[in-house]
Amino acid sequence: AAGVIQSPRHLIKEKRETATLKCYPIPRHDTVYWYQQGPGQDPQFLISFYEKMQSDKGSIPDRFSAQQFSDYHSELNMSSLELGDSALYFCASSPWTGGGKKAFFGQGTRLTVV
Amino acid sequence: AQTVTQSQPEMSVQEAETVTLSCTYDTSESDYYLFWYKQPPSRQMILVIRQEAYKQQNATENRFSVNFQKAAKSFSLKISDSQLGDAAMYFCAYRSEITGTASKLTFGTGTRLQVTL
Numbered sequence: 326a327a328g329v330i331q332s333p334r335h336l337i338k339e340k341r342e343t344a345t346l347k348c349y350p351i352p353r354h355d356t357v358y359w360y361q362q363g364p365g366q367d368p369q370f371l372i373s374f375y376e377k378m379q380s381d382k383g384s385i386p387d388r389f390s391a392q393q394f395s396d397y398h399s400e401l402n403m404s405s406l407e408l409g410d411s412a413l414y415f416c417a418s419s420p421w422t423g424g425g426k427k428a429f430f431g432q433g434t435r436l437t438v439v
Numbered sequence: 440a441q442t443v444t445q446s447q448p449e450m451s452v453q454e455a456e457t458v459t460l461s462c463t464y465d466t467s468e469s470d471y472y473l474f475w476y477k478q479p480p481s482r483q484m485i486l487v488i489r490q491e492a493y494k495q496q497n498a499t500e501n502r503f504s505v506n507f508q509k510a511a512k513s514f515s516l517k518i519s520d521s522q523l524g525d526a527a528m529y530f531c532a533y534r535s536e537i538t539g540t541a542s543k544l545t546f547g548t549g550t551r552l553q554v555t556l
Contacts, residue, residue, distance in 0.1 A: 358543060367530060367546040368484070381543055413482055417544075426472060426534065428544055430484035 327351055329418050329431035337437045338406050346401040346434045350418030356380070357399040358428065359391060360415040368415055374399055375421055406438045441466045441533050445547035452521045453555050459506075460516045460550045462531030470536035473507065473514045474544065479527040487529070490514065492536070518552075526554040 330349040338344050350357050356375045360368035370383035374393035385391075388406075393399045403410060413435050419428040442465045452458035464473070475487040490498045490507050497505050502522075506515045518525055528549045535542040 360544075362482075367548050368544075370543040370545070373543055383543060415484060417484075426536070426542075427474075427486060427489055428534070429486060430476075432481075432483050435482075 329416055329429055331416050331431035331434050333434060334432065335435045337439060339439055340406055340408065342406050344403045344406060344436060346403070346414055346436070348399045348401070348416030348431060350397050350399070350416075351429055353420065354418035355397060355421050356419050357393055357397070358417040359399070359401050360417065362413045362415060371401070408438050411436060411438045441468070441535065441545050443531050443533050443545055443547035445531055445550050447550045448548070449551045449553065451553040451555060452518070454521055454523060456521055457517060457519045458521055458552065460518075460529050460552065462514045462516070462547055464512050464514065464531070464533050466512070466533065468535055468537070472534040472536060474532040474534065475503070475505070475516045476530045476532060477527045478530065478549070488516065521554050523554050526552055528552075
């Protein structure tokens with residue numbers, strides 16, 4: 326079965342640089358979520374989209390922005406990177422209705438800021 | 440706001456034995472979903488089991504089952520016949536069932552499960 330695809334899997338950036346993370350949801354999943362997981366921490370919700378519109382917003386820094394495109398893939402743009410942004414970034418997708426609203430996660434993008 | 444609490448930072452179980460991971464949550468909502476996710480060393484987040492709050496029957500997925508006590512706001516995970524591959528971090532998660540929202544998952548802090556020979 327198709328899963329959530331995230332790219333790149335690993336990313337190394339320098340401070341103050343910009344990074345773009347991509348997420349391709351499971352086919353027919355119209356809702357995308359972004360989470361940030363620091364070392365030894367639980368995943369923290371950043372932002373979600375439904376039908377290309379932002380649906381909910383969590384603890385996402387103003388330096389970050391995201392959008393969902395017409396093909397439902399989503400991109401997380403991170404600017405002015407800081408050392409503290411080093412983390413594992415997960416994308417998850419789920420159907421808006423049905424399927425028990427199960428959210429399936431991608432394998433994550435490991436971002437290292439040096 | 441909803442909160443999820445996992446009071447056991449680490450647990451250990453012998454292979455083939457049974458272990459129960461605890462989770463409690465706080466909410467004022469009546470409709471919601473509860474999940475257990477497994478995060479092995481690869482750090483992939485894998486859905487283990489899901490429970491709908493309106494269902495009294497406890498969910499079961501092969502060797503994994505839950506004990507859902509809605510009044511007590513408790514949602515424990517029982518792993519039977521533990522295997523080495525069960526070693527991972529286990530996260531309990533809550534999801535609201537509010538119509539019209541892409542409600543997010545709220546996670547507990549996790550329980551690291553070690554499986555010994």
